[in-house]
Amino acid sequence: xxxxxxxxxxxxxxxxxxxxxxxxxxxxxxxxxxxxxxxxxxxxxxxxxxxxxxxxxxxxxxxxxxxxxxxxxxxxxxxxxxxxxxxxxxxxxxxxxxxxxxxxxxxxxxxxxxxxxxxxxxxxxxxxxxxxxxxxxxxxxxxxxxxxxxxxxxxxxxxxxxxxxxxxxxxxxxxxxxxxxxxxxxxxxxxxxxxxxxxxxxxxxxxxxxxxxxxxxxxxxxxxxxxxxxxxxxxxxxxxxxxxxxxxxxxxxxxxxxxxxxxxxxxxxxxxxxxxxxxxxxxxxxxxxxxxxxxxxxxxxxxx
Numbered sequence: 094x095x096x097x098x099x100x101x102x103x104x105x106x107x108x109x110x111x112x113x114x115x116x117x118x119x120x121x122x123x124x125x126x127x128x129x130x131x132x133x134x135x136x137x138x139x140x141x142x143x144x145x146x147x148x149x150x151x152x153x154x155x156x157x158x159x160x161x162x163x164x165x166x167x168x169x170x171x172x173x174x175x176x177x178x179x180x181x182x183x184x185x186x187x188x189x190x191x192x193x194x195x196x197x198x199x200x201x202x203x204x205x206x207x208x209x210x211x212x213x214x215x216x217x218x219x220x221x222x223x224x225x226x227x228x229x230x231x232x233x234x235x236x237x238x239x240x241x242x243x244x245x246x247x248x249x250x251x252x253x254x255x256x257x258x259x260x261x262x263x264x265x266x267x268x269x270x271x272x273x274x275x276x277x278x279x280x281x282x283x284x285x286x287x288x289x290x291x292x293x294x295x296x297x298x299x300x301x302x303x304x305x306x307x308x309x310x311x312x313x314x315x316x317x318x319x320x321x322x323x324x325x326x327x328x329x330x331x332x333x334x335x336x337x338x339x340x341x342x343x344x345x346x347x348x349x350x351x352x353x354x355x356x357x358x359x360x361x362x363x364x365x366x367x368x369x370x371x372x373x374x375x376x377x378x379x380x381x382x383x384x385x386x387x388x389x390x391x392x393x394x395x396x397x
Contacts, residue, residue: 094192094202096185099127099210105172108161116161117150125149127208131236134270157221157228158240159213171213174243180251184211187252188237190293191259198376202266204234211251212240219343223336223353225301227251231258234266253290253298260289260379267380276334276356277323281383283335284360288368289375299361306358315355320394322349323387331356366393 104123108116121139125132129139132149141148154160159168174180188209195202214221214228221228227247229239237258241247264282283302291299308315322334333341335356338348367390368375378386 095206096188097208098181098185099208101210101212102172102175105213109164109169120161121149128236131233134233157214157218159215163215171243175211180248183252184255185209187255188259191256195263195376198374200376200380202263204266207235207237209237212238214240214242216242223340227254229254229258231261232265232270234262237262250298253294254300256290256293257286260286264379268382273326275323276325276331277387278383279331279335280356280360280363281386283357284364285379287361288364289379292375302354302357303361306352306354308358308362311352315351315359316394318349318351319356319359363390363393366390
């Protein structure tokens with residue numbers, strides 16, 4: 094399988110050297126247009142039909158990426174940090190290692206070519222802060238990206254996040270994404286992705302969406318609320334359960350009484366339970382329907 098890399102540091106430098114009014118178009122057409130199929134799947138236009146309308150720049154800002162309007166005195170230095178060859182090598186190797194793991198286990202996905210990039214994150218964005226200043230997206234087959242505030246911790250952990258995103262990329266080639274996806278399907282997908290990353294790189298590289306949750310302390314509360322909501326659908330509802338009340342309030346969603354990233358942590362522990370109980374490999378589990386995993390783990394919800 095082939096991994097193509099879009100190096101972003103020179104595009105950021107080009108934006109910094111351009112007139113302010115030209116920066117958004119460079120962001121759109123040089124940084125984001127190579128991923129246009131991905132954005133089309135999300136129904137995000139590269140450019141709005143009218144000034145101030147919803148487009149890729151606005152969407153990226155909402156997702157916590159650094160957009161030209163938020164460039165600051167440290168942006169040039171951050172772009173330079175993205176120019177580190179070893180960073181790109183390590184990240185690309187993570188994606189290749191993840192893909193190779195599936196091939197080694199006899200799973201050869203339909204998509205054989207992937208596009209990857211690293212982007213800058215907005216350190217003032219609440220979503221970025223909640224995710225420990227690094228995040229990613231691998232939900233559309235063939236496209237993988239991560240964004241981060243470049244600093245020692247994020248630079249040392251982003252490769253594990255890319256393993257998580259590559260797992261999503263493989264899963265959604267077998268279990269196709271649909272707009273009415275349920276909370277149950279989401280926690281299974283997130284749990285599989287994080288268990289995969291941990292299996293490749295160790296628990297010390299688990300993301301904050303798992304490590305910052307005292308699951309043992311809040312287990313009964315989290316399991317009870319999520320178990321009752323496994324059939325919930327809709328972005329606002331899903332995010333409230335996945336991310337907890339903090340993000341729900343940040344994004345104007347109705348809180349459901351859950352701590353930070355409760356859904357992510359619950360999914361992680363659910364999949365750990367599944368893997369231990371069934372002795373199925375993480376790669377084989379990745380392509381299973383969520384209903385099969387949920388059926389096999391009905392005892393998880395009563396397990397104290």
